[in-house]
Amino acid sequence: VALTACGGGFEAPAEGSAETTGGAGAPEAETVFKVAFNQNADQPEAVAMTHLGERLAERTDGRYSLEVFPNETLGAQKDTVELVQAGTVDFALVAGSLLENFNPDFVALNLPYVYDSQEHQEAVLNDPEITGDLYTSIEDQNIRVLGGFSAGTRSVYNSSHPIETPEDLAGLKIRVMESDTNTRMLELMGGTGTPMGQGEVYTAIQSGVLDGAENNESIYANLKHDEVAPYYSYTKHLMIPDLLITSPEAFDSMSEEDRAVFLEELQVAFEESSELTAKVMTESQAAAEEAGAEFNEPDVAPFRDAVKPLLDEKLTTDTAKDLHDSVRAAAE
Ligand code: GCU
Structure with a gap:
């Protein structure tokens, strides 16, 4: 897929682009946000984000949906952080470690043996009482973290x-x-x-x-x-958690109401991915x-x-x- 400058990714893509771009089959919507992912489309986070896109399209009456671009189609994780910063890609799933390069405090979420279990990690990642200002700390660099997925051990x-x-x-x-x-x-x-x-x-x-x-x-x-x-x-x-990043400009291009819907459905996506992750790890080992x-x-x-x-x-x-x-x- 050629990466074209598409008005910062905030405009509605050309009709039918979801079918022609090779992503994971996004539902039709006025604006289809691009989500960069480095693994295949069957992986828990991709599945959960695709389903999130479907619910988003439904709940925003077709204003927004998501298209997941798997397999590093949009670049390796490090590159996709830059694409989010530039506004070329709207969302990316990136390992928490990469954000240490933007604010070293992220290291607290990424140290060895810091979590006792997947449940412990999940309780931490999406609790604002714990994460405090960390997720908005690099907005001056055009990166906002919306939450985190557990990506196994x-x-x-x-x-x-x-x-x-x-x-x-x-x-x-x-x-x-x-x-x-x-x-x-x-x-x-x-x-x-x-x-x-x-x-x-x-x-x-x-x-x-x-x-x-x-x-x-x-x-x-x-x-x-x-x-x-x-x-x-x-x-x-x-x-190491996988953090969902966006740019303030991309995310805030939605109305307050639509943003609230997104964040609400994101919690559902975390739960769906969590269940799939535990299962996928066992099956992969076998x-x-x-x-x-x-x-x-x-x-x-x-x-x-x-x-x-x-x-x-x-x-x-x-x-x-x-x-x-x-x-x-x-x-x-
Ligand atoms: C895990 C993680 C990815 C990360 C990858 C890696 O799969 O979920 O976000 O990119 O490891 O080692 O690069």
Whole structure:
């Protein structure tokens, strides 16, 4: 799909464009907002956003709907943040880590072992009492966060051997998301972190540029990383949320009433995705195992201890520290 400047994405697209653009089948509406997504259209967040678009079209009498562009069609996550800032794309689902590059306080939502469970994470992400001003803190950079999806739990996988201890990661180059926190985390865990966009990972492991990566079971199985890195070790070190971002201009182009409808239906989308996510992770694990991948359960305590210095290194402002405390308090 060629990216055309479409009046900041705020105008109604040409008739029938939803059919011709290869997105996930948006309902007709005067304005069809573009949603950038890096995984396939069957993934929980894409499904939930597509259904959200349908409800939005219905409840706004056809004024608005959403079209999800999956598979990095609009670019890798890092690029799609810029497209949202520029007004070329209206919404994007991006890993929380990427927003640390705009406001380092976001790190409080992205640290290793900060959440005890998917329920804990979900209770945090969409509670304004906890997130406070964080989600509107980068509006001066044209980014507004509307809320967060749980994207499962991430563990390391590689092409050479099962990881039982941090020592087993020595000498291994492991792909991480594009934030300094992730690079440093992998170093503390015993390996070498190499930041990279998701789309390049398979080939990089296949060609030996990387030894492996770290991600949830769904990415592992669905992007076929299990073919090139058959050892998946449950270090369970990260639960990085996927945040739904927009630009203030795009979002506020809707009337107050329509915005309220959107936000109300977004809560339903979070719930739908949550249920699907838990299911998809279990199914993906089984599919990868069936295809020959080997899963092992190391003792996570040594990994948890190894990454502890990250807390002091990364929680450098009062806001970040308070946020981290609130996140932890929500676990108890
Ligand atoms: C997960 C997450 C994505 C992220 C990806 C990655 O799938 O949901 O938002 O892009 O991991 O590792 O890049």
